[in-house]
Amino acid sequence: MTATQRVVKEVKAYHWFIKFMIFLVALGAAAAVTRFIFGLGATTNLDDTYPWGLWVSFDVVTAVPLAAGAFTLGAITHCFHIKKLEPLVRPAIVTGFLGYSLVCVGLLLDLGQPHKGWHVLRYWNLHSPMFEVSMCVMAYTTVLFLEFLSPVAEKFGWNIPLRILRWLEMPLVILAASISTLHQSSLGTFFLIAVDKLHNLWYNPLLPLLFYVSAICTGMCIIIVEATATHKWMGQPNEGPLLRTLAKILPWTLSLYIGLRIYSLVVLSERPLFDNGILTILFYTEFILGFVLPCCMFMFKDVRNSDTLRVTAALLVVCGLILNRFNVSMFGMMDASHVYYPSLIESLVTIGIITAHILFFVLIAKYFPIFEHHPETVDYSIPDSFGKINPDKPKGASQSEAVTSIS
Amino acid sequence: MSANHNPKQNTFLIDLTKCTGCRGCQVACKQWNQLEAEETEFFSGEGYQNPPAMSEYTFTRIKFRDYQKNGENEFAFxxxxxxxxxxxxxxxxxxxxxFEKTPEGPVIYKADRCIGCRFCMVACPFGxxxxxxxxxxxLVRKCTGCYSRVKEGLKPACATACPTAIEYGPRDExxxxxxxxxxNHPDKYIKKIYGLHEAGGTSVLYLTNLPFDELGFKDVTQRPxxxxxxxxxxxxxxxxLAVGGTLSALSWINHRRERLMNQNATSEQAHTPAEEKEE
Known part of the structure; x- marks a missing residue:
């Protein structure tokens, strides 16, 4: 009883916006329940012509690249060894872990037989991009969970798991990047089977590579957006100098994407390209506003140094990616005589999932040390007593040197 | 994935010039597969056909198309x-x-495995x-090719019921x-066997006297x-392996470099952290 009262008291003290988000998440959860009671046909606008709708287009195909920040930043910080970016890594991992967990939730809602989802582990079909993505998402969610355990272990002072996690850090970072390479690109492979269905503007054999490169760009942009938002609304220190470093990498990756995209359009795509007015507009919006413009913006030092301009350019990339994924998975396959649009229930569930992401991030940041991460100040050596670390004990000279040098 | 060209697999040969549109195949299919009736309206779809589309209750269906021949109205099916x-x-x-392509010919669906992701519906070029x-x-529903009958040496329900148009036997024949x-009848047919190369070859072949696209056949790729x-x-x-290997090598080199730099720094008793120089 006292525990419940304490929780109620805690929740009552929350900011009104957090309460509003809790309401939206509850609404989404209720909508998800109606999907199981009344069936997919009654609650969604899906039919035999459009078997995939908002839940696949956003909750899976778009949410996965939006959660790409964790592996991108992990690789940049630890493998390319740009150590000063370390303070950004933990929030990125939390975002990634939440993102992937919610991808799993979205996927389970969309499946006709969610209770049989584990069949993927039993009946392997190596020729299926869906098999590959499911395996990778499961594996990567586990990796992210292990990476996410660090702040949890720190919070509760579990020193031995913490030691193991520190030791696992580098293998996990490399595993995360390798697994992400596979499934970020395989999401593009999904649509290679839609020959004669997906419009020529988006259908080309390079689709998997384009998905992968754009996911890397978006991963970095999401980190810029997130760090700017936590600075503005959650009272975190301004990480401007670090974001400047990221913004310096972005013109290179964005140029690579733009180059590949133009090559795929000019050389690899079938003709005609511009036979449909609406799709042409969507393509130009996505490509020019979402990729070319921010790429040019990031090339200027003034943009990289200005918090507002930098986050604007990053947001443009994020929007460009979202539009790109919707163009590939939804608009590019639509037939003007029979248009799909999401139903109220579908929209409520997706809004609930997006809100849940932000809400859980805020709550985790409230209770776990994800921003105050300074690994060089913590001694991870196992104390003789296997208990709490003695704060007065000086930092282990040689033993912890090797460990902390990793971070 | 290698193409499964088994010349002995059972194949439908459907000669649309011989089809009378009796829809015996539709009824036989419903009976054998125990499919529920659908509530339909006349002219609810593109023309005379009923139900308006294939569905979870309708695995096969005759489409009607009216056209003019020598000034008279004719039907094509x-x-x-x-x-x-x-x-x-x-x-x-x-x-x-x-899904499994059986050696006998039919592509069968194992409902007990299906997780309901609907990728098959997105992928199928024929919808x-x-x-x-x-x-x-x-779950997903589709024509079973009457695998349960074919396995026992019977012909599929629709091919058995059809009085005129459907032949069923080994693909080469x-x-x-x-x-x-x-x-023999170049005047009677469009010179094309639909299904011979479509989607890499199918176990249903069509002959017709009207252009295939006019009947609603999809122009699908010939590559599997x-x-x-x-x-x-x-x-x-x-x-x-490439990404994992490259990143491992890169991390090893970078960390080794830093370790050596730290060793040098400590041996010289100098206190200059390397990372501050980078900026």
Missing amino acids: YKEMCMHCDDPACASVCPVGA VPKYEWSKGLP MVKIAKERLA LPDYTWQALRFVPASF
Whole structure:
């Protein structure tokens, strides 16, 4: 009883916006329940012509690249060894872990037989991009969970798991990047089977590579957006100098994407390209506003140094990616005589999932040390007593040197 | 994925010039597969056909098309059903392998495996797999090629019921008959066997006297569809190792460099952290 009262008291003290988000998440959860009671046909606008709708287009195909920040930043910080970016890594991992967990939730809602989802582990079909993505998402969610355990272990002072996690850090970072390479690109492979269905503007054999490169760009942009938002609304220190470093990498990756995209359009795509007015507009919006413009913006030092301009350019990339994924998975396959649009229930569930992401991030940041991460100040050596670390004990000279040098 | 060209697999040869539009096949299919009736309206679809589309309750259907010949109104018919591809897209994309091309010919669906992801519906170039939209935990439904009958040496229900238009037998024989008909009656047929090369070859072949696109046949690629995804998926193991290996090597080099720099720094008793110089 006292525990419940304490929780109620805690929740009552929350900011009104957090309460509003809790309401939206509850609404989404209720909508998800109606999907199981009344069936997919009654609650969604899906039919035999459009078997995939908002839940696949956003909750899976778009949410996965939006959660790409964790592996991108992990690789940049630890493998390319740009150590000063370390303070950004933990929030990125939390975002990634939440993102992937919610991808799993979205996927389970969309499946006709969610209770049989584990069949993927039993009946392997190596020729299926869906098999590959499911395996990778499961594996990567586990990796992210292990990476996410660090702040949890720190919070509760579990020193031995913490030691193991520190030791696992580098293998996990490399595993995360390798697994992400596979499934970020395989999401593009999904649509290679839609020959004669997906419009020529988006259908080309390079689709998997384009998905992968754009996911890397978006991963970095999401980190810029997130760090700017936590600075503005959650009272975190301004990480401007670090974001400047990221913004310096972005013109290179964005140029690579733009180059590949133009090559795929000019050389690899079938003709005609511009036979449909609406799709042409969507393509130009996505490509020019979402990729070319921010790429040019990031090339200027003034943009990289200005918090507002930098986050604007990053947001443009994020929007460009979202539009790109919707163009590939939804608009590019639509037939003007029979248009799909999401139903109220579908929209409520997706809004609930997006809100849940932000809400859980805020709550985790409230209770776990994800921003105050300074690994060089913590001694991870196992104390003789296997208990709490003695704060007065000086930092282990040689033993912890090797460990902390990793971070 | 190698193309499954078994010349002995059972194949439908559907001669639309001989189809009378009696829809005996439609009824036989419903009976054998115990499919529920659908509530329909006349002219609810494109023309006289009923029900308006294939669905979870309708695995095959006769499409009607009226046209003018010598100033008189005529009907053309098209039997819509699963094409039972030699190299099925549905089987290649299914994450749990719920579809299988059997040596006997039919592409069968294993409902006990299916997780309901609907990738087969997105992948199928002919739009055949349909979903149980009315159910809370839906499965996919499609023409079974009457595998249960074919296994026992019987012909499929629709081929048995059809009085005129459907031949059923080994693919090489069906192709031979089709070619003979085209050769003997060049005036009667469009010179094309639909299904011979479509989607890499199918176990349903069509002959007709009207252009195929006018009847609603889709102009699908001649390459087996699984090839399109496999050309990307085959790089998966290599890219996993390449990315993993490159990043491992890179980290090892970078960390070693820093360790050496730290050692030098401590040996010289100088206190200059390396990372501050970078900026």
